[in-house]
Amino acid sequence: MQKQSPVDRQQAGSASRLGGSSRAVQPDAADKDKAAKPEVQAARPKNAVKAPGSVPVAAPAPEQIITSLKVMATGYTAGYESTGKTAKHPEYGITYSGVKVRRDKNAVSTIAADPKVLPLGSILYIPGYGYGIVADTGSAIKGRKIDLYFSTTKQVYKEWGKKSVVVQVIKRGDGKCTESMLKSLGHAIQTYNAVPQYLLEEAI
Numbered sequence: 001m002q003k004q005s006p007v008d009r010q011q012a013g014s015a016s017r018l019g020g021s022s023r024a025v026q027p028d029a030a031d032k033d034k035a036a037k038p039e040v041q042a043a044r045p046k047n048a049v050k051a052p053g054s055v056p057v058a059a060p061a062p063e064q065i066i067t068s069l070k071v072m073a074t075g076y077t078a079g080y081e082s083t084g085k086t087a088k089h090p091e092y093g094i095t096y097s098g099v100k101v102r103r104d105k106n107a108v109s110t111i112a113a114d115p116k117v118l119p120l121g122s123i124l125y126i127p128g129y130g131y132g133i134v135a136d137t138g139s140a141i142k143g144r145k146i147d148l149y150f151s152t153t154k155q156v157y158k159e160w161g162k163k164s165v166v167v168q169v170i171k172r173g174d175g176k177c178t179e180s181m182l183k184s185l186g187h188a189i190q191t192y193n194a195v196p197q198y199l200l201e202e203a204i
Contacts, residue, residue: 056106058194060125065168069117071144073126073165075156076112078149095136096120097177101149105130107186110177112136112147121173121181123195127165131189135177171200 076082078093078101085092093101095110097120103109111132113122122134129148141147146167150156188199 056193057130057189059127060168060170060195061197064170064195064197064200066172067169068166069144069169070164070166071146072162073129073146073148073160073167074162075150075160076138076147077151077153077156079153081153095177097135099135099177099179099182101136102182103149103151103155104186107131107189108133108182110135110149110182112138112141112149114142114145115175117144118146118169119173119175121171121175121177122169123171123173123185123200125168125170127167129160131185131195133177133182133185134173135182170195 078085080086083092095101095112099110101110108123108131109129111124111126111134113134113136115134115137118124118134120134120137124132124134124146126132126146126148132146132148136147136149138147148160150159185195185199188196
């Protein structure tokens with residue numbers, strides 16, 4: 001899927017207005033005191049929604065990290081603004097690897113990278129985004145750049161924007177990404193809340 005990030009189409013200086021909203025807001029001292037009261041905690045539903053932009057999955061263990069890489073990360077969608085394709089196009093939402101794009105904070109999301117830097121199938125942990133697997137490429141994604149998939153342009157701007165981030169590479173891909181790999185990886189992350197070591201040692 002050849003694409004240009006909607007963020008890259010913005011004028012210089014816009015990124016600072018768009019990025020940074022994925023960070024969870026820390027409560028002040030007064031809020032902490034309120035949260036400590038039993039009656040307040042009892043009033044909260046058990047399945048309370050997490051703060052916007054929070055990532056529920058755990059970061060990889062230090063021994064799982066092959067390397068850390070500082071990259072410029074942008075966001076993209078399957079829509080016309082990123083790919084030039086509409087929902088009626090037969091290849092709408094289909095990545096370069098052939099899998100369908102997906103965004104799942106609780107499992108794994110598809111991302112784009114330069115295959116010379118991060119081959120298809122590489123698994124990364126992106127702080128503030130979660131686990132991503134390289135399933136796509138892009139004409140504007142060269143060198144130390146990655147493009148993170150979001151369902152809508154609004155989410156790209158609200159949850160990410162454009163920012164420099166240090167990602168952790170926990171598995172280097174072999175040049176392919178399949179639906180079977182995504183399913184296996186997603187199920188494992190949902191089960192263990194992280195990527196189990198055995199999965200990194202297997203050819204998923």
